[in-house]
Amino acid sequence: MAIIKDKNGQTNSINQVRYGCAIGALYSVAAIPGAMPITHCGPGCGDKQFTSIAFYNGFQGGGYSGGAVAPSLNAGENEVVFGGENKLRGLIKSTLKIMDADLFVVLNGCIGELVGDDVGSVVGEFQKDDIPIVYAETGGFKGNNYIGHELVVKAIIDQYVDKFAEDKDKEKGLVNVWSLLPFQDTFWRGDLVEIKRILEGVGLKVNILFGSGSGGVEEWKTIPKAQFNLVLSPWLGLDIAKHLKKKYDQEFLHIPVVPIGAKETTRFIREVVEFAGIDNTKAEEFIKKEEKEYYYYLEHFADFYAEYWWGLPAKYAVVGDSAYNLALNKFLVNQLGLIPGRQIITDNTPEKYRASIAKEYETLSDDVSTTVDFVEDGYIVNKLLKETDFGHKPPIIFGTTWERDTAKELKGHIVEVGFPASYEVVISRSYIGYRGALSLLEKIYTTAISASA
Incomplete structure (x- = not known):
């Protein structure tokens, strides 16, 4: 259960929560190789973020600095009454002795902020000694x-990266990528690897910043040298790119549709290459090679798609964050010819971005449009799904664990594509780009025919 405010300022409870709270950004830190989060919060806060964001969401695990590893103040009654600055100071000292990291990030939680702990002053004592914190x-x-996530990224840039920004010269072809939210997006690890592979394949040098493909903290130091920033999502990362524009005079390219499949990925590549102003010869060779392989597999898949006797889903619904929701809709309509039924975005998209995102659904294809609902409450989500006319065939629902019972009630199929995904074990799987789309096709239609058995 969580508490939110509607646009009129009224407080309402919601159930079946689909994201963490702000301190859940400790997993944005944990996703940076060599970075260590330190949480200034109560004993349950970090644990709840782990079990929801990183465990019952593809069972991703905490890794080197997440899960039970991340140091925490474990604030109690004493810190609520008398403040936790002294205890935080001791925690940081102990962490520096015990934990090996290239960068430490202190995240102040509700207790610290409400009682007025001056975390900045405490951390400043260590910063004066040139400690990377x-x-x-x-x-x-x-x-x-x-x-x-955006608060943490800006903090790292302003308090740490900026120290290495003396060289104002930009490196042609170097791009900072701001895209999917680590751990929250169930398939972020494989997806970011695929984004980097594609961009490097067309001749760019890539700061992917998070995950196994990142050079870690050393890579973050080169953020100011990038030729431009790429925001690959409907809205997440835009404030970061605007911040970097003011700070380092870096241009940014915003592409709201995360590409799935050949059509969108090829479009994505050409737009990026044109913006970067690099020679497109390598890019076109890369596209030709990737499309040849992609359509080879699709040609053979077509026999199943055209001839399968038991019938396949024709209409679908997508329930999830704005990035995957929009990406899936573009793919399902343009690549598979499926019919959009109900689209629900659940990430509490800031109001200022909602109109532009909704407009994307009006032009899914030349002759296909749909509408989108922005809903967080699980009761309302499932009510909307049950009210949707999916026709005479069982629908396929791209959603979360919360939609499983509704999918059964509708005699439909469920493919978990977002938080929480507690019936998926995800290690390095990707659903985007050329290669990820093939994995997605396998998942969709294995699910469909298995349910028919």
């Missing part, structure tokens, strides 16, 4: 972990 104010009332 920063802090971010990420109390849960600031918003969810999407908002927390």
